Amino acid sequence: MEHAADLRATDADRAAVVEALRDAGADGRLDVDELEERVGQAHGAKTHGELAALTADLGGHALPAAVGAASGPLPATTGPRRELAVLGDVVVDLRASREPVLELKATAILGDVTVLVPPGSQVELVGGAAVLGDRKVDVEPAAQPGPRVRVHALAILGDVRIRTTTRGKAGWWRRHLGGHGARHLPEPPAPPPPPPPSPHR
Known part of the structure; x- marks a missing residue:
């Protein structure tokens, strides 16, 4: 067996x-x-x-x-949605959700977690910390209040950002460490100067 x-x-x-x-x-x-x-x-x-x-x-x-116990598959569990970014970026789009209360546990380690929420959302940071990183909330106002969004945000050398648009400056790890696709390559050498004109005979 x-x-x-x-x-x-x-x-x-x-x-x-x-x-x-x-x-x-x-x-x-x-x-x-x-x-x-x-x-x-x-x-x-x-x-x-x-x-x-x-x-x-x-x-x-x-x-x-x-x-x-290695006894079989895990049972289904309930609770906040969980997102993890390690050495990369994760985008969580909640703008189409119709739930009145949204809960999320976001962890960014050498990466960014960007959470997109509807305008007017009522965002609460309910736990977590920032260690050489940032936790930011930038939500546009709306005529009608949006859902309540509860986020446990842990940022270590990265960012957890809750916003209504994808626009914005680069996250902490890209600004300070380069991030993927942002390597600092040396400048190419300058072209040689043109040859001097030949003397008139």
Whole structure:
């Protein structure tokens, strides 16, 4: 009979472990480098045993029980939508939502999370922190109040931005670290001067 740890992991299993790792990074159990490395390993994990090893040193509540016991797929869970940007950017478009209350947990680590909301939205930052990064709210007014948007925003060397448009200046990590597609290349050499005119004979 196949050992439980050798059971193949599902996308839901991997997502749950990434969330557990992100929480460990948010409360200081993992530093930025460790979080980046383990998140990459979680996305590439094939079995429950590989996933369990990534959170074995994070405490008894770090890993969802279904994966920790390697007993089968994770049960469905409810709660705030969760978005994570690591070494890249994520855009979450909530402008078409008809829900009166929207909840989101956004984490930006060496990247940006941009949350697009309808004009008039009532945005509340309900937790999180900014460490060498920014948390910004820029919502256009509207004649009618929009939905209530509750955001737990953690920004580490990056930005979490809640706004009504995609326009705006580059985020913290692009301005200070370059970001993807913004490498500072050396200037090309100047063309040689034209040859002097030949003397008249």
